[in-house]
Amino acid sequence: MNAISAIVKAFGWREAVPVYIDNEYGVGIIPYxxxxxxxxxxxxxxxxAISPFATDDQILKELLKLKAMQTRVFIVHMSLRLGSxxxxxxxxxxxxxxxxxWIMTDGVADxxxxxxxxxxxxxxxxxxxxxxxxxxxxxxxxxxxWKRKFHHDHPDLVDAELNIYGLWAYDATIALAMxxxxxxxxxxxxxxxxxxxxxxxxxxxxxxxxxxxxxRQALSxxxxxxxxxxxxxxxxxxxxxxFQIVNVDGNGDGARRVGFWVTGKGLVKRLKSATAxxxxxxxxxxxxxxxxxxxxxxxxxxxxxxxEIPTNGKKLRIGVPxxxxxxxxxxxxxxxxxxxxxxxxxxxDLFDAVxxxxxxxxxxxxxxxxxxxxxxxxxxxxxxxxxxxxTFDAAVGDISIVAxxxxxxxxxxxxxxxxxVSMIVPIIDDESMKAWVFLKPLTWDLWVxxxxxxxFIGFVVWVLEHRINEDxxxxxxxxxxxxxxxxxxxxxxxxxxxxxxxxxxxVVIIWCFVGLILTQSYTASLSSFLTLQxxxxxxxxxxxxxxxxxFVGYQxxxxxxxxxxSLGFDESKLVPYKSAEDCDQLLSKGxxxxxxxxxxxxxxxxxxxxxxxxxxxxxxxxxxxxxxPRWKNISNIQEFNTDGLGFAFPKGSPLVPDVSRAILKVTExxxxxxxxxxxxxxxxxxxxxxNSVPSNRLGLNSFWGLFLIAGITSCLALIIYxxxxxxxxxxxxxxxxxxxxxxxxxxxxxxxxxxxxxxxHAFKKSIVDDGSGITVPVMGEPSPSxxxxxxxxxxxxxxxxxxxxxxxxxxLTFCREEALFIEHSETSQGTFTAIELACENY
Numbered sequence: 001m002n003a004i005s006a007i008v009k010a011f012g013w014r015e016a017v018p019v020y021i022d023n024e025y026g027v028g029i030i031p032y033x034x035x036x037x038x039x040x041x042x043x044x045x046x047x048x049a050i051s052p053f054a055t056d057d058q059i060l061k062e063l064l065k066l067k068a069m070q071t072r073v074f075i076v077h078m079s080l081r082l083g084s085x086x087x088x089x090x091x092x093x094x095x096x097x098x099x100x101x102w103i104m105t106d107g108v109a110d111x112x113x114x115x116x117x118x119x120x121x122x123x124x125x126x127x128x129x130x131x132x133x134x135x136x137x138x139x140x141x142x143x144x145x146w147k148r149k150f151h152h153d154h155p156d157l158v159d160a161e162l163n164i165y166g167l168w169a170y171d172a173t174i175a176l177a178m179x180x181x182x183x184x185x186x187x188x189x190x191x192x193x194x195x196x197x198x199x200x201x202x203x204x205x206x207x208x209x210x211x212x213x214x215x216r217q218a219l220s221x222x223x224x225x226x227x228x229x230x231x232x233x234x235x236x237x238x239x240x241x242x243f244q245i246v247n248v249d250g251n252g253d254g255a256r257r258v259g260f261w262v263t264g265k266g267l268v269k270r271l272k273s274a275t276a277x278x279x280x281x282x283x284x285x286x287x288x289x290x291x292x293x294x295x296x297x298x299x300x301x302x303x304x305x306x307x308e309i310p311t312n313g314k315k316l317r318i319g320v321p322x323x324x325x326x327x328x329x330x331x332x333x334x335x336x337x338x339x340x341x342x343x344x345x346x347x348x349d350l351f352d353a354v355x356x357x358x359x360x361x362x363x364x365x366x367x368x369x370x371x372x373x374x375x376x377x378x379x380x381x382x383x384x385x386x387x388x389x390x391t392f393d394a395a396v397g398d399i400s401i402v403a404x405x406x407x408x409x410x411x412x413x414x415x416x417x418x419x420x421v422s423m424i425v426p427i428i429d430d431e432s433m434k435a436w437v438f439l440k441p442l443t444w445d446l447w448v449x450x451x452x453x454x455x456f457i458g459f460v461v462w463v464l465e466h467r468i469n470e471d472x473x474x475x476x477x478x479x480x481x482x483x484x485x486x487x488x489x490x491x492x493x494x495x496x497x498x499x500x501x502x503x504x505x506x507v508v509i510i511w512c513f514v515g516l517i518l519t520q521s522y523t524a525s526l527s528s529f530l531t532l533q534x535x536x537x538x539x540x541x542x543x544x545x546x547x548x549x550x551f552v553g554y555q556x557x558x559x560x561x562x563x564x565x566s567l568g569f570d571e572s573k574l575v576p577y578k579s580a581e582d583c584d585q586l587l588s589k590g591x592x593x594x595x596x597x598x599x600x601x602x603x604x605x606x607x608x609x610x611x612x613x614x615x616x617x618x619x620x621x622x623x624x625x626x627x628x629p630r631w632k633n634i635s636n637i638q639e640f641n642t643d644g645l646g647f648a649f650p651k652g653s654p655l656v657p658d659v660s661r662a663i664l665k666v667t668e669x670x671x672x673x674x675x676x677x678x679x680x681x682x683x684x685x686x687x688x689x690x691n692s693v694p695s696n697r698l699g700l701n702s703f704w705g706l707f708l709i710a711g712i713t714s715c716l717a718l719i720i721y722x723x724x725x726x727x728x729x730x731x732x733x734x735x736x737x738x739x740x741x742x743x744x745x746x747x748x749x750x751x752x753x754x755x756x757x758x759x760x761h762a763f764k765k766s767i768v769d770d771g772s773g774i775t776v777p778v779m780g781e782p783s784p785s786x787x788x789x790x791x792x793x794x795x796x797x798x799x800x801x802x803x804x805x806x807x808x809x810x811x812l813t814f815c816r817e818e819a820l821f822i823e824h825s826e827t828s829q830g831t832f833t834a835i836e837l838a839c840e841n842y
Contacts, residue, residue, distance in 0.1 A: 001029065001032045001033045001035075001036040002036050002261070002263075003129045003243045003245075003261035004033065004036065004037075004075060004103055004105070004129055005033075005036040005037050005039065005040050005042070006040075006261055006266050006267050007103060007127065007129070007245065007261075007267065008037060008040060008042050008073065008103075009040035009041075009042070010267055010290050010291070011101075011303050011306070012306075013042060013073045013101070013305075013306035013307075014041070014042055014043060014306065014307075014652050014653075014654050015042065015043050015044070015045050015070075015071045015073065015306065015307060015652055015654060016037055016042055016043075016044060016071065016073040016074070016075055016306075017044065017045065017046050017047070017048060017066065017069070017071050017073065017074050017075070018030060018033055018034075018044065018047055018048065018074075018075045018077065019048040019050065019066070019074050019075065019076050019077070019078070019086065020047075020048070020049060020050070020076070020077040020078055021049075021050060021051075021052050021077070021078035021079055021082055022049040022050060022051050022052065023052050025078075025079070025107075026049070026077055026078055027049070029077055029105075030047065033075065033077070041652075042652075043651065043652035045069070045071055045652070046066075046069065046071070048062055048065075048066060048074075050062055050078065050082065050086070052079070052082060054082070054085075056085065056089060059085055059086055059089045060089050060092075060093065063086075063089055063090055063093050063095060064093065066095070067093060067094075067095055070307045070308060070309065070654065071306070071307055071654075072099050072100050072101055072304060072305075072306055072307050072308055073101040073103070073304075073306045073307075074100075074101065074102050074103070075103045075104075075105070076102060076103070076104040076105065076108060077104070077105040077107055078107055078108065079107060079108075080107070080108055080111045080114075080115070083104065083107065083108035084108075084115060084116070084119045087102075087119060087122050087123045087126070088118070088119060088122050090102075090122070091122035096122060096123075096124065096125070096297045096298070097297060097298040098296075098297065098298035098300050098304070099297075099298070099304050099305075099308050100125075100296075100297045100298070100304065101127075101296070101297070101304050101306060102123075102125070102126040102127065102297065103126070103127045103128070103129065104126060104127070104128045104129070105128075105129060105130075106128075106129060106130040106131060106164070108128070109128030109129060109130040109246060109255075110130050110131075110163045110164055110165075111161075111163065112128065112246070112248065112254050112255050113161050113254055114161050120248065120249075120254065123248045124248060124249070124295070124297060124299065125247070125248065125294075125295055125296045125297035125298065125299070125300075126247075126248040126297070127245060127246070127247055127248075127258075127294070128245070128246040128247075128248065128255060129243050129244075129245060129246075129261070130164070130243065130244060130246065131164045131228075131241045131242070131243055131244075132241065132242045132243055132244040132260060133164060133167060133227070133228050133229070134229065136227075138227060139167070139227050142162075142167075142170070142227055143162055146162050146166070147162070164228070167226075167227045167228050168228060170226075170227055171226035171227055171228055171231050174224070174226065174231075175219060175222045175224070175226075175231055176219065178222050178224070179215055179218040179219040179222050180215065180218075182218045183211055183214045183215055183218050189209075189210070189211060190207075190210055191207025191208060191209055191210065192207060192208050192209075192210055193207050219233070220233050220236065228241070229241075242260055242261070242262050242263075242271070243260065243261045244257050244259075244260050244261075245257065245258050245259045245260065245261065245267070245291060246258065247294050247295060249295075257292075258291045258292040258293070258294055259290060259291035259292060266290070267290040267291060268290065269290060269291060269292055305654070306654065307654035308360075309360060309361065309362050309363070315363045315364050315365045316362060316363065316364035316365070316393040316394065317364070317365065317367050317391075317392050317393050317394075318351070318364050318365065318366050318367060318392065318393065318394050318395070318396050319367055319368075319369045319383055319386060319387060319391070319392035319394070319395045319396070320332060320343050320347075320348070320366050320367070320368055320369060320395070320396055320397050321369055321376065321380060321383055321395075321397045321398075321399075321557070322368050322369055322370040322374070322375065322376040322377070323376065323556075323557065323578070324578040324579055325555075325577070325578040325579020325580060325581070325582065326398065326555070326579060326580065326605050326608060327345065328345060328346055328608065328679045328680060329345050329346050329347050329397060329398035329604075329605075329679075330343070330344075330345040330346075330347050330348060330396075330397045330398060331343070331344050331345045332368045332370070334368075334370075334374045341366075341368050341370075343366040343368065345397075345679065346675060346676070346678075346679040346680070347396055347397050347398055347645070348366065348396065349675045349678065349679075350415055350666065350672070350675055351396045351647065353666050353671050353672075353675065354415075354647075354659060354662040354663050354666050355659075355662070357662035357665045357666060358658055358659070358662055359658070362655075364393070364394075366396070367392065369382075369383045369386070369392075369395075376557070378557075379557040379558075380397075380399055380400075380557050380558065380559065381404075381405065381559065381562075383395050383397075383399075384399070384405045384408055384409055384648055385408060387408070387409050387648050387649070387650055388408040388409050388650060388651065390650050393649070393650070393653075394647060394648060394649045394650075394653075394655070395409075395647065395648040396647055398416075398604060398605070398645055399645060399646065399647070399648055400558075400559055400602055400604075400642045400643075400644070400645060401414055401642060401643035401644055401645070401646045402559050402642055402643070404559075404562075405559070405648070408651070409648040409649060409650060409651060410648070410649050410650070410651055410652070410653055410656045411643075411646040411647070411648055411649075411656075412646045412647045412649070412656055412659045412660045412663055413646065413660040413663050413664065414643055414644030414645055414646045415644070415645055415646060415647075415663050415666075415667060416604055416644050416645040417604075417644055421560055421563060421600055421601065421602055421642070422600070422601060422606055422619050422620060423539070423598050423599070423600055423619070423620040424583070424587065424598060424599040424600075424601060424606065424609060424610065424617050424618075424619060424620075425537040425538050425539050425540075425587075425597070425598045425599075425617065425618060425620055426537075426538050426587055426588075426590075426616060426617055426618075427537065427538075427616060427617060427618050428537070428538050437526075437529055438526060440526075440529050440697065441521075441522050441525035441526045441528075441529055441697065441698055442522060442525075442697070442698050442699075443697050443698065443699040443700065445699065445700045446698060446699055446700045446703065449700055449703075449707060450518065453511075453514075453707060453710060453711070454484070454487045454488055455484065455487070456711075456714065457487045457490075457507065457511045457710070457714060458483040458484040458485075458486060458487030458488075459483060460507055460714045460717060460718060461483055461486055461487065461499065461504055461507060461508065462479060462480075462482070462483035463718060463721065464501045464503050464504040464507065464717060464718075464721055465499060465500065465501055465504050466479055466754075467753070467755065467756055468500055468501060468756070469497070469498065469499070469500050469501070471497040471498060472497065473756070482497065487511070490508065490511060490512050490515050491515045491518070491519060503717040503720060503721055504717070506713060506717060507710075507713055507714050507717050510709060510710050510713045510714075511710055511714075513706075514703075514706045514707070514709075514710050517703070517706060518703065518706075521698055521702075521703075522698070525697070525698050537618050537620050538597065538598075539597060539598055539620070540620055542567060542568070545569075545597060545598060546568055546569065548591075548597075549570075549573065550573070550591035550596070550597035550598070551573050551574075551575050551591045551595070551596045551597060552564065552569060552573060552574060552575070552596050552597060552598050552599065552600060553574075553575045553576070553577050553583060553586050553587070553596040553598070553599035553600070554574060554575075554576060554577070554599065554600050554601075555576070555577065555578075555583075555601060555602075555605060556576035556577060556578050557576075558601075558602065560600050560601070560602065561574060561576070563600075564600060575595075575596050577599070580605075580608050580609045583599050583609050584609070584613055584616075586599070587599060587616070587617060588616070598620075602642055604645060606619065647659060647663075725753065726749075729749055729752055732745055732748050732749050732752065
């Protein structure tokens with residue numbers, strides 16, 4: 001049986017019908033054959049049992065029944081006499097022609113050489129499976145001896161052939177004789193009688209051999225080279241044989257061998273390839289490499305596909321759902337007077353186009369899945385169940401391909417897009433939220449980080465500029481406000497203050513780049529939010545609906561009901577609707593007024609509902625529906641998945657592969673556009689309103705790299721600046737008078753930090769040459785840059801004002817400290833005199 005199932009699998013046949021003799025010999029093998037076929041995913045739709053005493057008329061009746069079926073693969077297991085009658089009658093009724101497959105077991109295949117020529121001629125193309133006995137000199141000698149003795153004992157029988165059973169019997173007898181010889185000298189060959197009473201049966205009167213256990217043990221250990229090959233027992237059973245696959249020639253030459261089946265190797269073309277290749281060739285669907293060329297019934301070489309639509313059989317019954325809404329997919333119109341029905345719609349036209357692409361003719365009729373009164377007979381799941389029961393040969397309609405349905409039927413490839421169940425909810429227009437929509441583009445962590453960096457950058461620029469830049473001078477409050485104003489104004493490039501230090505320029509350039517990226521991103525995100533603000537959904541997650549106990553809607557008969565129940569909705573909160581108009585009415589009323597708060601739909605019908613109500617409802621995608629932590633489990637998300645729409649057929653239907661290929665031809669051509677335009681051409685389109693608000697917000701994770709660069713640059717600028725400042729004023733920290741405390745030194749250093757740096761290049765234009773080679777500040781002449789040294793401390797006319805007295809004293813102290821530092825350095829006396837003169841002028 002494994003050899004037969006390997007042949008069936010190699011050629012890809014999905015169904016096979018056993019034809020067997022109705023006695024112990026035939027019935028006993030059927031469970032093993034069925035299990036073997038199911039192991040290779042081949043169904044047994046029917047079992048044909050023929051009586052061992054059947055007449056030609058009875059056989060003819062059974063063959064006509066088989067001919068009316070779709071299956072064309074038959075496995076024959078019966079005696080030689082009945083098998084000869086079966087194939088002779090099959091030839092007469094035309095069942096030995098093109099497209100048929102016949103496989104016979106060794107019950108007939110072992111006796112092909114002894115059949116009449118007329119029977120062999122009717123069996124042209126039949127495959128046979130029988131044990132293989134290697135040809136050897138010992139086998140040929142034995143056959144000659146056997147024939148000579150057989151003719152001597154039975155001179156009336158002319159055509160006598162020795163089959164495999166005779167060879168097995170000879171080897172078994174030799175094995176038994178060898179075992180007896182081993183125990184003959186040590187055991188008593190007598191029989192032990194039991195206690196026989198007057199009420200004993202005949203079985204009890206039989207004796208029990210005293211050498212039985214020893215003989216059985218000796219037989220189990222017997223091993224030799226017999227006529228049929230190696231004779232040995234493994235776990236009490238003879239070693240499995242190699243089977244040969246034969247193909248009946250039909251020209252009177254008997255059968256020719258086309259391959260072998262070897263245990264553990266499968267189908268092989270030659271035995272030597274079985275020993276060289278340890279893989280199971282039977283798992284391959286490429287039959288050209290596993291068997292030699294086969295001539296099939298009808299003298300054809302192409303492999304039969306194993307099934308046909310019977311020309312004299314009934315039409316295929318195609319079940320279609322009866323529905324009141326969404327009639328663009330399927331619409332059943334019943335005529336009361338005649339009880340006739342008209343079936344039309346997108347799915348119907350598509351199925352007609354697909355069948356027209358099949359390479360053979362298929363006759364079918366549409367049968368509405370309805371009660372006698374014309375109303376729907378049940379849900380889509382019930383329609384699928386009737387297909388699995390073969391009440392219908394197929395089901396056509398807007399049937400979603402989901403997991404639980406695929407357990408009952410086989411679906412074709414989807415002819416419409418796959419997707420997930422989505423939620424339709426009303427749109428809200430909250431005026432109070434519009435006032436604060438400008439805050440939504442950025443997350444709070446990004447807002448806070450940006451504010452902190454504005455303050456930090458303002459502080460850094462002030463530190464770098466306030467000693468050398470007049471724009472950052474003045475009272476402390478003025479300096480602080482100028483620094484912050486400068487930092488914030490860079491976001492819109494409205495700053496008027498000049499930056500004169502190189503370190504400050506580097507910091508400002510980096511910060512302006514960060515500001516440019518932030519402002520551009522904020523502008524784009526705000527534009528998106530201003531658009532999405534018009535389509536805010538009333539609900540965005542399932543948790544909200546379940547907690548509030550709101551009613552939700554689903555399409556009547558859809559699989560969505562079971563999905564919602566599995567996700568935690570109470571069945572009493574589920575409201576069915578029949579059409580897009582019903583859905584609109586329920587959503588308009590709301591959950592508190594006898595309607596629903598949301599409607600759940602598949603990826604196909606949902607666009608029909610939204611197309612008619614673009615301004616009232618919006619779509620919430622599954623990714624947003626299942627945002628809550630309780631829905632993070634992937635199994636819950638899978639509940640929302642569908643593989644699109646497809647046609648349903650019974651399990652193992654041979655039509656599925658061909659229909660799937662025809663679907664690809666139709667959907668890849670122009671025909672699908674024509675059908676779509678016919679039924680959905682006038683359907684409006686709505687903008688994409690999926691609830692994608694959370695994904696549009698800009699967070700710190702998108703900009704932390706920019707802030708990191710700006711922060712590192714600013715910190716490095718501060719480190720460099722303070723290093724240079726301390727180095728330049730190292731004389732303050734290490735005065736010649738050691739009695740000065742460190743606190744006083746630090747305070748003096750802070751005073752210097754708060755004063756102008758006259759040695760900076762920013763004040764060079766306020767220093768002129770007096771003609772003697774010594775440069776001194778010009779008193780009373782304003783500096784071109786901002787304010788001259790003289791103006792800062794003497795006013796416009798060189799006369800100090802009352803409010804400048806304090807500042808003059810600080811500047812004078814600075815000059816004296818500078819002079820003191822230079823005096824103890826290697827500075828020339830002339831330079832020292834110039835600085836001293838400048839301080840005296842102050």
